[in-house]
Amino acid sequence: MEKLGLSLAEIQEIPGDSLTLVIGPPGAGKSAFCHQVVLNSIAENRPVIFITTEQSPSGVVRLLTEKGVEGAKSEALNFIDAFSQTVGIEALDRPDTICADCADLNSISMATTRLQEIIGQKGVLLAFDSLTSPYLFSGAEVAKFMRLFLSKIAAEGNSVVALMDEGCGKSEDLVAMMSIADGVIRMETEENRQLFNVVKHPKLRPTRVEVLIESKVRIRAATHFDPSVMKRFAKSMLENREGGAEAVGGSLRSIPLFSSVSVDELSGLSRQFARRRYRNGEIIFHKGDVGSTFHIINTGGVKLSIPSDEEGDVFLTDLGPGDFFGELALLDERPRSATATAKDSTETLALERQDFLDFVKLHPDVAVSILAVLSQRIRNLNSQLKSVVLFKPQARLAQTLLKLVGTHGSEVQEGWQISIPLTQPELAEMVRVSTGTIRRLLRDFREAGIVSMEGQRYLIHKPEELRRMATLGDSPD
Amino acid sequence: MTDDYARTGIAGADKILGEKGIPRGHNILIAGGPGSGKTTFAIQFLYKGATEYNEPGIYISLDEDPADVKRNMSKFGWDLSKLEQEKKLAFINVSPVRVTSSEKAGLVQLGMKEFKLIKLLEAIREGIEEVKARRVVIDPVTFFTLQYPDEVERIYAMRDLIADFRKTECTNLLISELRGTGLEREHQFEEYLAQGVILLRTAMREDKLIRMFQVEKMRGLEVDNQPRPYNITSNGIEVYPTLTVFK
Numbered sequence: 001m002e003k004l005g006l007s008l009a010e011i012q013e014i015p016g017d018s019l020t021l022v023i024g025p026p027g028a029g030k031s032a033f034c035h036q037v038v039l040n041s042i043a044e045n046r047p048v049i050f051i052t053t054e055q056s057p058s059g060v061v062r063l064l065t066e067k068g069v070e071g072a073k074s075e076a077l078n079f080i081d082a083f084s085q086t087v088g089i090e091a092l093d094r095p096d097t098i099c100a101d102c103a104d105l106n107s108i109s110m111a112t113t114r115l116q117e118i119i120g121q122k123g124v125l126l127a128f129d130s131l132t133s134p135y136l137f138s139g140a141e142v143a144k145f146m147r148l149f150l151s152k153i154a155a156e157g158n159s160v161v162a163l164m165d166e167g168c169g170k171s172e173d174l175v176a177m178m179s180i181a182d183g184v185i186r187m188e189t190e191e192n193r194q195l196f197n198v199v200k201h202p203k204l205r206p207t208r209v210e211v212l213i214e215s216k217v218r219i220r221a222a223t224h225f226d227p228s229v230m231k232r233f234a235k236s237m238l239e240n241r242e243g244g245a246e247a248v249g250g251s252l253r254s255i256p257l258f259s260s261v262s263v264d265e266l267s268g269l270s271r272q273f274a275r276r277r278y279r280n281g282e283i284i285f286h287k288g289d290v291g292s293t294f295h296i297i298n299t300g301g302v303k304l305s306i307p308s309d310e311e312g313d314v315f316l317t318d319l320g321p322g323d324f325f326g327e328l329a330l331l332d333e334r335p336r337s338a339t340a341t342a343k344d345s346t347e348t349l350a351l352e353r354q355d356f357l358d359f360v361k362l363h364p365d366v367a368v369s370i371l372a373v374l375s376q377r378i379r380n381l382n383s384q385l386k387s388v389v390l391f392k393p394q395a396r397l398a399q400t401l402l403k404l405v406g407t408h409g410s411e412v413q414e415g416w417q418i419s420i421p422l423t424q425p426e427l428a429e430m431v432r433v434s435t436g437t438i439r440r441l442l443r444d445f446r447e448a449g450i451v452s453m454e455g456q457r458y459l460i461h462k463p464e465e466l467r468r469m470a471t472l473g474d475s476p477d
Numbered sequence: 478m479t480d481d482y483a484r485t486g487i488a489g490a491d492k493i494l495g496e497k498g499i500p501r502g503h504n505i506l507i508a509g510g511p512g513s514g515k516t517t518f519a520i521q522f523l524y525k526g527a528t529e530y531n532e533p534g535i536y537i538s539l540d541e542d543p544a545d546v547k548r549n550m551s552k553f554g555w556d557l558s559k560l561e562q563e564k565k566l567a568f569i570n571v572s573p574v575r576v577t578s579s580e581k582a583g584l585v586q587l588g589m590k591e592f593k594l595i596k597l598l599e600a601i602r603e604g605i606e607e608v609k610a611r612r613v614v615i616d617p618v619t620f621f622t623l624q625y626p627d628e629v630e631r632i633y634a635m636r637d638l639i640a641d642f643r644k645t646e647c648t649n650l651l652i653s654e655l656r657g658t659g660l661e662r663e664h665q666f667e668e669y670l671a672q673g674v675i676l677l678r679t680a681m682r683e684d685k686l687i688r689m690f691q692v693e694k695m696r697g698l699e700v701d702n703q704p705r706p707y708n709i710t711s712n713g714i715e716v717y718p719t720l721t722v723f724k
Contacts (some may be wrong), residue, residue: 104685105723106706113717139684148721162501 007210008365010204011185012037014159018202019150021177022163024187029194030163033187034129035064037161041125042076043362049115049126051080053102054134060129078119081112084328086133103137105145122157126150130163131177139169143176151180161311209300272355278342285420289336291329292353301344304338305429315429317380318343327370330356391434391470397441398469400431401451405460414452414459421456482698483612483648486525487518489716490675493692493701499673500697503647504617504639506667508655509677513688514709515652516546517553518677519614521713522650524555526612527565534612535567536605537597539620543568546616571597594634597621598641611647618651618667632670639670641707670702672696677702678704683724690716 057079082102100111135142154160178184184199194211304316360367409416428438445451450462484498494550509515523534560566625631668674673695680687689704707716
């Protein structure tokens with residue numbers, strides 16, 4: 001997945017000593033964004049003061065955990081319930097929850113001050129979801145509240161994120177609030193994408209980040225969490241201050257899969273990765289093996305194929321640095337679906353199943369990237385399947401050579417030179433025929449003057465003839 | 478140095494009072510509307526004095542029956558009867574004298590007038606003697622002054638009372654009703670006579686009550702004069718000295 005300027009993860013990091021206002025129309029995903037910020041903070045074992053005016057703390061906890069009540073027990077999460085009292089229901093939630101009245105800003109500031117005293121440390125994340133309700137009661141006084149209270153909390157060395165609906169009050173009040181905030185993120189949902197417009201930011205340049213709408217769902221999905229996972233990661237992050245792991249972290253950084261993960265988290269993750277080295281031609285795992293390791297290629301390349309007795313191996317795909325494999329067995333715990341062979345002197349970064357799952361749970365961006373790659377692989381497989389089912393080997397060879405011209409071809413006097421060396425077995429795998437068949441087909445092509453070969457180099461003389469042959473749609477013989 | 482000041486024992490209030498407290502021997506007017514927590518503040522001052530600063534105190538009730546006061550204050554976890562038994566706290570009830578009167582001028586009962594001040598001062602001296610008090614609360618001092626229908630007479634009576642109080646060398650809190658709420662309010666003559674004025678103000682915003690603690694005047698001490706939010710919690714009065722009041 002391409003990184004578009006800033007990543008979502010960067011935006012989700014609310015800088016210390018600053019007040020960030022998240023604005024947008026109702027339903028833009030502000031709360032989900034806020035929940036993600038809160039989860040990130042909990043993952044780092046950083047205390048959170050969550051001021052909730054839109055729902056009860058238990059409602060928030062439900063959204064944060066969904067699967068159970070573990071999150072409610074997280075010591076890092078502290079609530080100010082400015083909902084129950086205001087709507088007149090009894091606040092039964094947690095005995096340690098401090099109540100306030102969202103119609104009275106003083107009660108909120110006092111409750112927050114009390115909670116700060118109880119927590120007794122700086123560097124807290126204060127999440128205010130949302131300022132809309134207090135605004136409905138107190139109007140422009142909320143801007144004063146931001147200036148005199150929230151900014152003060154931020155200036156004391158904490159991070160503050162406050163949400164505010166657009167369009168529910170006077171525009172000049174919103175402008176005032178935006179000017180008071182150190183950072184402003186405007187969120188919008190547009191067709192299939194979610195827009196994060198960083199209007200101002202204390203550290204980053206103003207920018208716009210678009211995320212496909214799946215990621216909106218993803219942000220919600222990220223709210224399932226298991227505090228033990230958080231703890232483990234927080235621990236590994238703290239422990240990980242050694243050079244070796246840093247170096248692996250550096251390798252991870254260049255992998256597109258992790259583009260949305262912060263450097264700190266990567267160095268934490270890198271501790272769980274093991275470097276594995278393979279010689280050229282060495283089998284990393286066989287189809288049918290029981291496996292639980294996920295690999296990311298650091299250097300070299302890996303071929304995935306399915307062995308077949310009749311026609312030789314069926315080639316699936318070639319992977320290079322930054323690509324990953326082994327994820328299927330990880331996900332479904334079934335035997336390996338393909339054989340992975342090192343094509344070169346190859347180094348992979350290997351991650352064990354539990355660490356992989358824990359990490360993916362924490363980093364929905366990564367999960368979505370993996371899904372995107374998996375979808376692409378399924379599409380490729382479908383088109384390969386279609387090609388095998390619909391086309392004769394001769395047509396498939398023509399298609400493969402054309403594809404190679406497209407990807408690796410350079411025009412020369414006699415036609416098109418394919419710049420990469422290919423052995424006949426390799427070509428056989430790509431066309432999904434046996435090496436015997438490929439030898440026969442290549443002889444036919446050569447005799448027809450379509451192709452000539454010099455060692456492992458192929459020269460295409462008549463691409464138009466290949467094109468004609470490639471569309472022959474007869475059933476295979 | 479600290480001995481020159483009587484700490485209120487209310488952290489936020491002491492912070493506003495320059496981290497010192499009330500200058501010892503001064504007469505401080507505590508003014509607030511109904512339900513603003515004047516009595517709570519005063520009792521908290523006495524309770525903390527007796528339990529934390531080894532300063533016994535007396536509470537002179539001109540209105541409420543001390544038994545009611547003790548009962549009401551038990552919700553904050555303050556066992557006043559125990560302090561009374563330990564002779565760290567004395568309750569003096571001068572309210573019954575009111576009922577002996579029959580004559581009225583308007584709403585004011587005149588029957589107490591001729592002996593009230595003397596009687597009051599006598600009672601106070603006895604009380605101070607009994608527990609070796611260093612803190613005194615008169616609740617509400619307005620009851621005493623209001624019996625004088627003439628304002629000049631009232632001012633004199635109040636001045637006499639305050640002058641007499643000074644001789645005790647106790648730190649005295651005089652509880653007063655605050656007339657007018659919110660930002661505009663009338664200044665009362667007691668405020669000019671007292672050496673310090675602490676206001677427990679309330680204001681209504683829409684239908685929400687906003688409470689403000691404000692040290693309006695404190696002779697001999699640099700204080701924060703801004704109104705600060707306060708709360709009446711299960712622990713008594715809590716003042717937030719760093720917060721601004723929002724309306």
